[in-house]
Amino acid sequence: MKIIVSVKQVAARDSALRVNGAGTWLDESDLSYEMNEPDAYALEEALQLKEKLGGEVIAMCAGPARATQTIREALAKGADRAIHIEIAEEGVLDALTTARLLAAAAGPESPDFVLTGLQSDDLGYGQTGVVLAELLGYSHATIVMEVEPQGKMVRVKRELEDGWFQNVVLPLPVVLTIQSGIKKLRYATLMGIKKAKTKEVKTVSARDLGVELAGQAGMERVYLPVRAKQTQILSGDAKQVAHQLVEKLKFEARVL
Amino acid sequence: MSVLAVLEQRGGKWNRTSFEALAAAERIAQALGVPVAAAVFGSAIETLAQEAAGYAVEKVVAADHALLADYTADGYTAALEQIIQSMRPEAVVFPHTYQVRDYGPKLATRFGKVFVSDVVDVKAENSGLLLVRQLFQGKLSADVKAAGQPQFISVQAGAFRAGQPSAAGSAIEPFVVTLEPEQIRGKPEAPFREAQRSVDLSAAEVIVSVGRGIKEKENLAVVEDLAKALGAELAASRPICDNGWLPMERQVGSSGQTVAPKIYFAIGISGAIQHLVGMKGSKTIVAINKDENAPIFESADYGVVGDLFEIVPALAEEIRKTKA
Numbered sequence: 001m002k003i004i005v006s007v008k009q010v011a012a013r014d015s016a017l018r019v020n021g022a023g024t025w026l027d028e029s030d031l032s033y034e035m036n037e038p039d040a041y042a043l044e045e046a047l048q049l050k051e052k053l054g055g056e057v058i059a060m061c062a063g064p065a066r067a068t069q070t071i072r073e074a075l076a077k078g079a080d081r082a083i084h085i086e087i088a089e090e091g092v093l094d095a096l097t098t099a100r101l102l103a104a105a106a107g108p109e110s111p112d113f114v115l116t117g118l119q120s121d122d123l124g125y126g127q128t129g130v131v132l133a134e135l136l137g138y139s140h141a142t143i144v145m146e147v148e149p150q151g152k153m154v155r156v157k158r159e160l161e162d163g164w165f166q167n168v169v170l171p172l173p174v175v176l177t178i179q180s181g182i183k184k185l186r187y188a189t190l191m192g193i194k195k196a197k198t199k200e201v202k203t204v205s206a207r208d209l210g211v212e213l214a215g216q217a218g219m220e221r222v223y224l225p226v227r228a229k230q231t232q233i234l235s236g237d238a239k240q241v242a243h244q245l246v247e248k249l250k251f252e253a254r255v256l
Numbered sequence: 257m258s259v260l261a262v263l264e265q266r267g268g269k270w271n272r273t274s275f276e277a278l279a280a281a282e283r284i285a286q287a288l289g290v291p292v293a294a295a296v297f298g299s300a301i302e303t304l305a306q307e308a309a310g311y312a313v314e315k316v317v318a319a320d321h322a323l324l325a326d327y328t329a330d331g332y333t334a335a336l337e338q339i340i341q342s343m344r345p346e347a348v349v350f351p352h353t354y355q356v357r358d359y360g361p362k363l364a365t366r367f368g369k370v371f372v373s374d375v376v377d378v379k380a381e382n383s384g385l386l387l388v389r390q391l392f393q394g395k396l397s398a399d400v401k402a403a404g405q406p407q408f409i410s411v412q413a414g415a416f417r418a419g420q421p422s423a424a425g426s427a428i429e430p431f432v433v434t435l436e437p438e439q440i441r442g443k444p445e446a447p448f449r450e451a452q453r454s455v456d457l458s459a460a461e462v463i464v465s466v467g468r469g470i471k472e473k474e475n476l477a478v479v480e481d482l483a484k485a486l487g488a489e490l491a492a493s494r495p496i497c498d499n500g501w502l503p504m505e506r507q508v509g510s511s512g513q514t515v516a517p518k519i520y521f522a523i524g525i526s527g528a529i530q531h532l533v534g535m536k537g538s539k540t541i542v543a544i545n546k547d548e549n550a551p552i553f554e555s556a557d558y559g560v561v562g563d564l565f566e567i568v569p570a571l572a573e574e575i576r577k578t579k580a
Binding site for chain 1: 330365371389393446450549560562566578
C-alpha cells in the first residue's frame, strides 16, 4: 500500500501572535513552528496502517524552507520519504491553491491512501483534504476516528455531531481527514532521527507542478478580534482575586 | 440572481443552524440587492419544504430523490451542483456543520471556487463583500474577500441569529435531480452512539471545566478540589478527554455535551469554537487562563489572567470560607 500523509507546519500552539505592520498576516520574525497537531495524528494513523499492510509512507508538505523541520520530524517518526512543495512567497495561500499544489504532487504517486488532519490550527479552513480528494477524483471521508482496511475498500468510523458516529465503506484510493486525539502519538527515536537524515526529500516548486499561485480568497486584513462581551478582568494576587471573584459571583452576578 | 441558503436536515429533522445560515444569506442578499432562496433536499421532504416556505424567502427549491435519503458526499454534491447550475446564484450559504464540512469544499471545487468556511460576520463595503473568519482558533480575525460568482460560504453556529417563520407561504419549486446509484461511492451505515451517558451535565447548576492548561493528569486534583468546594460537576475540553484523563462523557463542546449552568468555570481552557458552542449558553462564565489573548476571555463575564495553580486553590479556600 502506498500512503501519503499531508502535513502542515503552523505557528506553535503557545506562540504570542502579533499582526504584521501591513495588517495582512502575522509578524513571523520570532515565531516558533511545529507540525499542525491534527496532521500529527494523521501521520500516526499512516504509520500504523503501514505496519498493518506493508508498503510505504510518504510525507508531503507545502511550505517555505523552514518546513523542512516538520518534514524531518515526519521522517524521524517513520515516514519513508518526503515531498516538499517549497513556497517562496510570504504570507498564506487560500485552501484551493494549497490543495492544487498537493494534488499535483500526490497524483503522479498513485497512492492508495492520502491522510491529513481534519483542519489546521492556523487558518482552520478544515477543507484541504476534501478539496484534494475532488481534485484527484478520489473518494473521501472527514473527521475519521478509525480506519479499517478491507482489501480494495476501507471502512472508516466518522464522527458526527453531538456524540454520534457513523461507519462508511469507501473504495480506494481514498482521502481521509483524521480527527485529533484518536491514537497515542509516538516519539521519534534517536535511531529514527539519525535515519531521517539519509531519507529522500524531493523538493518541488509550484512552477514545477504547473500551479498558478494567484489565489482568489485573499485576506484583506488580519486583526485582533473585537470583544463582543464586556469581560471584567480581575487582578491582584491569587488571594485577592479569589476574594473579589467570590464577592462578584455572590452580589453582582448573584449566582453563588 | 439570488443568494441560495442550503438548509440541512437528517432523517426529516432540521439542523437548527440551517436557519442561522438563512439569516446570513438574508444579510448577504440585502448587501447585494438580490432575493434569498432556500434549498432543501433529501427523500420525502414535503413537510420540510413547507416549513421552509414559512420563512421570508423568494422560493424554496426542493430536490427529492431516493438516493438522497442518506447523506453521501457524492450524492449531495451532485444534487447541489445541478441546482446551482440551474439557478446561478450570486452566493451559496451553508451552516458550518460536520456534514457541510464533508461536501461543501468538494462542491465549491467543482466550480473552481474557494469555499470560505466558518464565517462569523459579513461586512458590505464599496469594494464588495468582506467575510470575517477566525484564525488560530479564534485568537485572530481576518477579513476575507472572495472573488467571482458564485461565492461559497459556510457560517459558524451561533454567529447569526435565526429569524422566525413569518407564515409568508413562499413558493415551493420542485427540482428534478438526475442521480444514478453508481455515482455514489460511499456506503454509509446507520449512525450510532457509543454508550448511554451516565453523566448529564446539561442539568448541572455549577460546572468546573478544565482544559490543556492543567498540563498533567496528576494536576487534576486542583480542579477536583474546587468542584468539591462548589458542589459542582467536573467537565473538560476535548484534549483532556482524548488523553483519557477524564471520561469522554464529561466533554463539553460540539462533539460532547451542550451545557447551560448558572456558573461555568473555564480553567486553562483557551476557548476554541468547538468548546464555546457547548457552553456559551451559561448564565455566568468565569475564565482563568495564563494567556491574556485566549479567546475564552471573549465569552467570559469574569476573567482572571494568571497561573491557575495559584488561583484555583485560593478560590477553593475562599468558597469554603463563604460556605462555612
